[in-house]
Amino acid sequence: MPNKRPITSEDLFKISNVGEAQISPCNGKFVFVKTTIDEDQEYRSHLHFQRFDETSSVQWTFGKVRDHSPCFSPDGKKLAFVSNRSGKSQIWVISTEGGEPQQVTQSKNGASNPVWAPCGTQLLFKTSLKLDQDESVFDQEEKKKEKKKSEPLVVNRLKYKSDGAGFHNETYQQLALINIETNEITELTSGRFSYEPSSWSPDGKSIALSANLTDDADYQIVSDLYLLNVETKELTLLTDHNGVYTNPTWSPDGKTIACFGNEREYLGATINQIYTIDIHTKKKKCITETWDVHITDAAISDMRSGHPNPGPIWSNDGKTLYFTGSENGNTSLYAIDENHEITPIFAEEGHVYGYTFDEDRKFAIIGLSDASNPGDLYKIVLGEKKKTRLTYINEAFLSEVHLSIPEPITAKASDGWEVHGWVMKPHGFEEGKKYPMILEIHGGPHAMYANSFFHELQLLAAQGYVVLYTNPRGSHGYGQKFVNACRGDYGGKDYEDLMAAVDFVLENFDYIDQDRLGVTGGSYGGFMTNWIVGHTNRFKAAVTQRSISNWTSFYGVSDIGYFFTKWEIGACFQEDPEKLWYHSPLRYVKNIETPLLILHGENDYRCPIEQAEQLYIALKHQKKDTMFVRFPESNHELSRSGPPHLRIERLNHIVNWFNEKL
Structure with missing residues (x-):
């Protein structure tokens, strides 16, 4: 519409997210979580109640806090949720008739994942405990103390860090119960394992959970299902250490567990299935095996x-x-x-x-x-x-901005495989005019671009660019064979799929200027951006984000490198370092002529910043056209959940680079 303005990077502050809806057992109303960015450029989440016969909600929680994970009691009279209003995230309970929320946990390391017991008097929750200090869930929150001197981190585990969570420091996720009426706490698990709570049995005697309790849990990437007897704390194994099973839920008669999972036939590229498990015979059945x-x-x-x-x-x-x-x-x-x-x-x-x-x-x-x-x-x-x-x-925001509605495309690769994607026209599009185009590449690689709102893509279209984004082989959404097809072949047919999509749109959309092409992507998309500019000069500008440049070092520095390189590249460092080096974009850095902007978070443990450092130095040492932007306080999730002001900086750097080079 001519009266609507183009979207901007700062519009990120105007967009609200809505989710985590829960329906009251009384059925007349529901609660949901609304997340916004406030005037301090900080995320705030609050609970909103709404009746089904109304079109507006009532905000129930307030303040400069993050409230989430709402959970109604069985009678609908109480609502449990997680809030950081007391400092660390803890479990709070509020009456659905109104009033002030009450804090019910005071765990030293915080609490999360509240799940009501069928009786309505107990809440299951999860908390992080540190073994070497013999911590207990009974410990109250620490009072403010004088700043301690730094201490060395002693590492004994293979998996000792995680992106977002940081260094594990010998902490494990344990489960506990709190009686809402008496405040009595019961510890359910302990030891050198972490547990993920899921659901209560209908009779309230058992809890279904997932965990990796194998003897060499550090080395086996599995997730088993267990039943925990609440009274005896005895664990019963339901699966057989051969796969990844999550989200167990009970049948109404309490005889069967349903869950998501897979047996890792294709390792990290295995599509999820639904399984049912008879809790008495332990017989497991895949009920979706014929559905690809x-x-x-x-x-x-x-x-x-x-x-x-x-x-x-x-x-x-x-x-x-x-x-x-x-x-x-x-x-x-x-x-x-x-x-x-x-x-x-x-x-x-x-x-x-x-x-x-x-x-x-x-x-x-x-x-x-x-x-x-x-x-x-x-x-x-x-x-x-x-x-x-x-x-x-987001009605007010959407009423004032112009959005580019994507047009689906299907290109054919050299071997006849179809590549699905979308093309977005630029803001102010005029027939007969030529526009520069940017190819966007998603991460994963086992993920999927979708018919979903994407602020970054809309921003590039608002800046006058045609935007092309596709799901090359390796992406989910097109069957098991397709998602598995990039393993061991990074930079092979997946690269050809992307180039086939570019060729298709250049042939079929005459408004694209083939001499002004850009490319960008993050994580695997960053790897592929690096790979592309090392193998072709058809792109005049590129932006690589949270990327992989060297699989040899990635093996040892990433929180998942020790298994991911084997799963995805087909080799580990000890067995075949040559294969890791062959698939490393850094190997081809002398071929890069495309101006390359490198964006990376300094706290990224998934694709650590040394990946960007190696690439930048190799380019700069050759006096190539490059720039390196480091984002403090930012992990691998910078573009989605990072500090809002840095998300804006990231978007502006991308736009400015393409505006300058294209």
Whole structure:
């Protein structure tokens, strides 16, 4: 529309995120979490209540805090949630009739993941405990003390750090219960293992959880399912150390567990399936094995990161399971019945990033985004092919900005494989005029660009660029063979897929200026950007973000390097360092003539900043056209959940580089 302005990087401050919806057992209302960036350029999250017969919500929590993970008590009279309002994140409870929230945990290292017991008097939660100090969940929060002198970090574990979490420092995630009426705390787990809570049995006697309790847990990338007897604390193994199983949920009769998982047949490129497990016989059955679709949400966006998944949801009669799946650039809501027949519940074009069901399983609330909306909540009545919009979170913002609506494309690679993607026209597009184009490459690589809102892509279109983004082989959404096809071949057919997409749009869209092409991407997309500029000069400018340049050093410095290089490149350092070096963009750095901007977070443990340092020095030493921007306080998630002011800086550097070079 001519009266709408182009989107800007600073519009990030105007966009709100809505999610984590939960329906009250009373069914007349629901709660959700709204996240904004305030005047201090800090993230704030608050709980909002809304009735189904109304189109506006009431904010229930306030302040310069982050409130999230809401969970209704079985009778709907209380709501538990996680908040950092007392400093560290702790569990709080508020009456749904109103009043002030009350803090119920005071764990020294914080608490998270509240799950109500069926009796409604106990809450299961997770907390981090440190072994070497013999900490207990009973310990109260530490009072402010004088600043301690720095101490050395003694490392004995293989996996001693994680992106976002930092150094583990001998801490483990343990489970505990708190009685809301008496404040009594019961420790359920301990020792040198971490546990992930999931769900209570209908009779309240057992908890389903996931953990890696193998003798060599540091070396085996597995996640098993266990049942924890609440009274005896005895653990019963349900799986067999052969895969990754998560999000276990109980059938209504308490006889069966459903979960997501896979047996790692293709290691990190294995698509998720749904399994059911008889808790008495331990017999495990894959009920989606004939459906070549990745179960759960594989779509990526810079508007949200790490949205919680409730797991497979059972119908009240125990004959149906509800879940999301990722296919052809969409994440949709599906059902599978007792005959293993799969039907779509909601499968319109878009990205279903969250879902929750009412107690009677008659309707659901989904979080839905598409190219024109960062996300809103919708009510889906089962059996009816329509959705009712419940929220209008970004209505004011969307009314003032112009958005470019992507046009889907399908290109053919040299071997005949199809490559799905999208093209966005620039703001102010005029027929007969030529425009520069930027190729965007997603990370993962086992992820999926989708029909979802992407601020960065909209920003580039607003700056006058055609934007091309695709799902080359290695991406989720197109079956097991497709997602596995890049393993051991990084820079091979995946590179050809991207070039085939570029060739296709240049041939079919005459408004693209083939002499003004740019390329950018992050993580695997950063690797591929590095690879591209080392193998062709067709791009006149490039921006590599949180990238990989040297697989040989990545093996030892990344929090996942010791297994990821073997899984994805097909070799580890000790066995075949030559193969790691062959697939390393740094090997081809002498060929790079494309002006290259290098962006990297200093606290990135996934793709550590030394990857960027090596690339920059190698280019600068040759007096190549390059610039290096280091972002403090930033990990691998900078573009999605990093400090807001640095996210803006990152976007501005990208735009300025392309504006200068193209």
